[in-house]
Amino acid sequence: MPEIAEIIDNRHVFLKDTINQLIRYATEVEIATGYFYLNGFNIIKDYIDPNCKIKIVIGNETDAITANELAKGYNLKKKTITDSMEQDLRYLDDEQKQQVSDLAELIKQGKIDVRIYVKEKFHSKAYIFDVNYNNGDIQESYA
Numbered sequence: 001m002p003e004i005a006e007i008i009d010n011r012h013v014f015l016k017d018t019i020n021q022l023i024r025y026a027t028e029v030e031i032a033t034g035y036f037y038l039n040g041f042n043i044i045k046d047y048i049d050p051n052c053k054i055k056i057v058i059g060n061e062t063d064a065i066t067a068n069e070l071a072k073g074y075n076l077k078k079k080t081i082t083d084s085m086e087q088d089l090r091y092l093d094d095e096q097k098q099q100v101s102d103l104a105e106l107i108k109q110g111k112i113d114v115r116i117y118v119k120e121k122f123h124s125k126a127y128i129f130d131v132n133y134n135n136g137d138i139q140e141s142y143a
Helices: 015-023 038-047 064-078 083-089 094-108
Strands: 026-035 053-061 112-116 125-131
Touching: 015 026, 015 038, 015 125, 038 064, 038 094, 064 094, 064 112, 094 112
Parallel strands: 026 053, 053 112
Antiparallel strands: 026 125
């Protein structure tokens, strides 16, 4: 396992690479970010440890596809899908529909919980990873 950089500047060390490096070993992740988009989630989703629980607090600025995906996931969790949401999804291509399905399924399973902060502009950037260690080395989690 390579060492984790102390400073992530998105010039020399990219946030997406650091998240992908840690999330595969994390048991719990807490993220606070002003902006949340489907394309950003898709960069990390394949690296998420299957036993990991992710909590995300986001601002209310996102695009329609991401908003629909989040809503669909929570509606699936409640076992109700509205007709209007299904109408919105008809405009997506097959890849976008799969992305919607992936995040919606993780929300339905309770692996991801997203909260939206709406009181004022939310521009936080915090990423907290609970990772298993053994003598200073990151270990994969096993259920």
